[in-house]
Amino acid sequence: MIRALLTIDDIASRNTPAIIDYLQDKQIPVLMFAWGENVERYHDEAIYALKNGAVIGNHSYTHPHFSEISFDQCVKEIEKCESVLDGLYSEAGVERRCRPFRFPYGDKGGDKKELLQKYLADHGFSKVDDTGITYPWWKAEGLDKDIDTFWTFDFMEYNIRPGSGFTLDNVFERMHNLNPQSGAALFEDDGCHLLLLHAHDETEELVPMYYSKILDELIAKEVVFEKPAFL
Ligand SMILES: [Zn+2]
Numbered sequence: 545m546i547r548a549l550l551t552i553d554d555i556a557s558r559n560t561p562a563i564i565d566y567l568q569d570k571q572i573p574v575l576m577f578a579w580g581e582n583v584e585r586y587h588d589e590a591i592y593a594l595k596n597g598a599v600i601g602n603h604s605y606t607h608p609h610f611s612e613i614s615f616d617q618c619v620k621e622i623e624k625c626e627s628v629l630d631g632l633y634s635e636a637g638v639e640r641r642c643r644p645f646r647f648p649y650g651d652k653g654g655d656k657k658e659l660l661q662k663y664l665a666d667h668g669f670s671k672v673d674d675t676g677i678t679y680p681w682w683k684a685e686g687l688d689k690d691i692d693t694f695w696t697f698d699f700m701e702y703n704i705r706p707g708s709g710f711t712l713d714n715v716f717e718r719m720h721n722l723n724p725q726s727g728a729a730l731f732e733d734d735g736c737h738l739l740l741l742h743a744h745d746e747t748e749e750l751v752p753m754y755y756s757k758i759l760d761e762l763i764a765k766e767v768v769f770e771k772p773a774f775l
Pocket residue numbers: 553554603607648649
């Protein structure tokens with residue numbers, strides 16, 4: 545059996561409600577990571593996600609590389625997104641039970657890494673339950689200790705852009721590769737995954753409903769989708 549927690553980054557977007565409708569139809573729970581500016585821009589879409597079962601975590605306010613800004617700027621990015629999310633949960637009338645965080649680009653802050661992990665721990669951020677993830681590299685890279693939410697498999701569908709030469713076929717090739725250069729093989733037996741997908745209207749324009757094309761393949765492989773849980 546392959547188990548997976550689906551995470552979707554960079555919400556909100558025009559296609560967020562359609563993604564939510566698809567996930568509800570397929571009964572796939574989701575942990576979404578909000579880009580604060582996008583939540584302000586696509587406010588109704590973000591409210592729709594919250595009211596329809598998505599758990600929403602913090603993905604910073606302007607989505608910078610944390611290794612390229614000061615520690616104080618990092619904290620401001622996190623705090624500003626927190627306040628946007630507090631307002632969103634309150635307006636939606638949904639209780640905020642957890643505070644997961646994901647670094648933009650998975651950039652953990654370079655030489656500020658330890659400082660940022662301590663900040664997340666000291667300020668009540670939630671560590672996603674990763675106890676089912678047994679890949680040796682997960683522990684070797686210290687990901688089992690980090691408070692932020694990393695991933696085991698990145699669909700990389702955000703590379704589908706005009707002129708990039710990267711297509712949905714390339715996404716499928718990666719999904720079926722049993723010997724990936726990094727991360728875990730998606731369809732290896734007894735896998736346990738944190739899946740990374742994005743809510744991007746730019747991808748939607750080139751591949752309408754890309755998320756359903758990708759996730760239908762996981763459903764066909766009988767992947768069991770788990771609810772977000774925290775330690
Ligand atoms: Zn992102």
